[in-house]
Amino acid sequence: MTNQNASPSFPRVSESPNQSALVILVHGTYAGDDANDGQKWWQAGSPVAAQLQSRLPRGVRIADGAEVFHWSGDNSERARSKAALKLLDRLRALEAEGRDYHLVGHSHGGSVIWKTLKAKSLGRHPLDHLKSWTTVGTPYLQHRSRSVFNLWNVAGVVMGILLIPPAARAMLQLGRMLNNAFRGNDMVLTLPPASEAGLMGIIRVPILSAIEWVGVQVEHTVMGVHVGSYDPDTGVSLLEYFFGSLEGILLILVTVTLCYMLIHLSMLSIRPAIESYRILAEQRLQRHAFNIYGERYLAIWSPDDEAINGLRATLAFQMSFVSKMFPQERVFFSDTIGLLSRPYYWVLAPLFNRWLQPPIDRMVRNIVTRAAQGNDRPSATIVAVTASPVGEMESQVPPLPPAVCNRILATADHHARDIAPMLRRLLGQASLSQGVQAFCKELSGKELVHTSYFDHATVVELISCNITWGMGEEMVQWKTWRMDPELTRWFEDAKRNLVREPVVGNRDHEGLPLSSKAA
Numbered sequence: 001m002t003n004q005n006a007s008p009s010f011p012r013v014s015e016s017p018n019q020s021a022l023v024i025l026v027h028g029t030y031a032g033d034d035a036n037d038g039q040k041w042w043q044a045g046s047p048v049a050a051q052l053q054s055r056l057p058r059g060v061r062i063a064d065g066a067e068v069f070h071w072s073g074d075n076s077e078r079a080r081s082k083a084a085l086k087l088l089d090r091l092r093a094l095e096a097e098g099r100d101y102h103l104v105g106h107s108h109g110g111s112v113i114w115k116t117l118k119a120k121s122l123g124r125h126p127l128d129h130l131k132s133w134t135t136v137g138t139p140y141l142q143h144r145s146r147s148v149f150n151l152w153n154v155a156g157v158v159m160g161i162l163l164i165p166p167a168a169r170a171m172l173q174l175g176r177m178l179n180n181a182f183r184g185n186d187m188v189l190t191l192p193p194a195s196e197a198g199l200m201g202i203i204r205v206p207i208l209s210a211i212e213w214v215g216v217q218v219e220h221t222v223m224g225v226h227v228g229s230y231d232p233d234t235g236v237s238l239l240e241y242f243f244g245s246l247e248g249i250l251l252i253l254v255t256v257t258l259c260y261m262l263i264h265l266s267m268l269s270i271r272p273a274i275e276s277y278r279i280l281a282e283q284r285l286q287r288h289a290f291n292i293y294g295e296r297y298l299a300i301w302s303p304d305d306e307a308i309n310g311l312r313a314t315l316a317f318q319m320s321f322v323s324k325m326f327p328q329e330r331v332f333f334s335d336t337i338g339l340l341s342r343p344y345y346w347v348l349a350p351l352f353n354r355w356l357q358p359p360i361d362r363m364v365r366n367i368v369t370r371a372a373q374g375n376d377r378p379s380a381t382i383v384a385v386t387a388s389p390v391g392e393m394e395s396q397v398p399p400l401p402p403a404v405c406n407r408i409l410a411t412a413d414h415h416a417r418d419i420a421p422m423l424r425r426l427l428g429q430a431s432l433s434q435g436v437q438a439f440c441k442e443l444s445g446k447e448l449v450h451t452s453y454f455d456h457a458t459v460v461e462l463i464s465c466n467i468t469w470g471m472g473e474e475m476v477q478w479k480t481w482r483m484d485p486e487l488t489r490w491f492e493d494a495k496r497n498l499v500r501e502p503v504v505g506n507r508d509h510e511g512l513p514l515s516s517k518a519a
Helices: 047-054 076-099 108-120 149-183 199-213 238-244 246-297 306-314 334-373 391-396 404-416 419-427 432-442 457-469 475-484 485-496
Strands: 021-026 060-063 099-108 130-136 140-144 216-219 223-227 297-300 379-387
Touching: 021 076, 021 130, 047 060, 047 108, 047 419, 047 432, 099 108, 099 216, 108 130, 108 140, 108 246, 140 246, 149 199, 149 238, 199 216, 199 223, 199 246, 199 419, 238 246, 297 457, 297 485, 306 334, 334 419, 379 391, 379 475, 404 419, 404 457, 457 485
Parallel strands: 021 060, 021 099, 099 130, 130 297
Antiparallel strands: 140 379, 216 223
C-alpha cells in the first residue's frame, strides 16, 4: 500500500560522481573477496547493490571500483579491529574532501562500523559527513574483564615492575663494558655481593646460574661476583675477549637473551591489567560514541537470526570435553587383565576427578567457546550478545515488524528443504573434508535468516530509507511518501527511540516526520 496523494517535488541534488554522497557497503564474517565487482551483496554490480541504487535519490551512489571496501572477513576480534582502522582511514579521506557518505554493514560488518565510530569518538572532531549508518543482522559482542584492581592484575603489575630493573641494569652494565672495549679501556665485570644487592641479589640468582651453565666463569668472592675470565694482565684486550673468545661471545648472547626474556615476562605480567583498563574505558566510550552517532543509526534484525542466537547460545555452553577417570567394566577379555590397574584408579581417580578434571575441562571449553565467538582479545570475556551497540539500550532497538520477520523466516524454511539432499551427498563422500567443502559451496545463503535479509525488498527499502533520512527534510518526505504506511510507522518508531533532540522539518511533537498522517 502506498500514499495516493501527489508526490512531493523531487529534491535536486548534485549528480557529479565526484560530489555524490557515497554509500559504503561492509560485508561480514567469511564474506570477503578480492574482486570489486561480483555477485556478493556488497560488491559493485551485484543484484543487491543494483536494487539499493534504484531506491536511492539522485546524488547518492553505491561505492564501486577502488571505492569498494575490503577486509579479510576472519572471525576474530583482531581482524575486525584491524578492519575498523582501515575503514577509519577511508572515512578520514572523505571527511577531508568534504564529501557526504553512508555506511551499511551486514553481520560483523556492522561490528566493524561500530568499532570505527568508537575509535573516532576519541578524537576532537566527529565524522560530520557521516549521514547515516545501518546494520543488518549484526550481533554486538559485549566484552567484560576483571577489575583493574583485581588481585591477579595487581600481582601481575608488581611482578612486571620488579622484572624491569635487573634487565635494565644488566643491559646497562653490558653496554658500559662494550663501550670501554671499543675505546680500548680495560674493565672487569664485578657485581656487588648478594648481601649488598638486596632484592636484586635474589632476582639475579637464576641469571647467574644460566650464565654459568653455558660455560661462562662465575666466581663468588667477598668483594662481589666476578663474571667472566677476562684478566687485563694477560695482555688480551677487552675487545678481543668479547669478540675473539667463545666465552665473551656467550656472555653477550646470554645477557641479551636473558634481558629480553625478563622484559618479555614483565610485559606479559602487566598486559592483563592494561587490557582490563582498556575494556573498562571502552565500556564508557560506547555511550559517548552512541550519543554522537546514534541519531543516524538504524538496526535491521530478526529474532530468528541464527548468528545472533547462536552466539548467545555460546554464553551458556556447558558441554564437557574432558572425561572423569573411572575403571572400565569387564566386558572384553582384555578387561580382566586391566584389573591390575584398579589400585591406580583408587589412588589417582579421586584426586583427578576433584582437582584436575574440572579446571582442565573448563580451560578446553573456554578455548572452544572463544574460537566459536571469534574472541581472541586478551583478558576479555563475552558476557552478552545484543542487537544494539550499547547493551543496556537493546530495548530501544526493536526487531523488524513481525509480518516481515515471518516472511523472511518462511522463505528461509522453504530453501532449507534442499539441505537434506546436500547432507546426503556430504555423507556419501569418501573424504569428510571434501564433503564439507562441497556442502558449503552448494549453500546459497537463502537457507538461513542471517544470510537472506537482502533477498527481501523490505529490507533494502529500509536501508534506503535510513540513507534518505540522513539527507534532510525534503528527502524524507519524498521517501516516506513511497513507502508502505505500516513500514513507515515502524521506521519512525525505530528512529524516535534513538533521536535525542528535535530536528528541523515537518515533525511531530517528538521530533519525527509523520508522513503516515498524509496517507
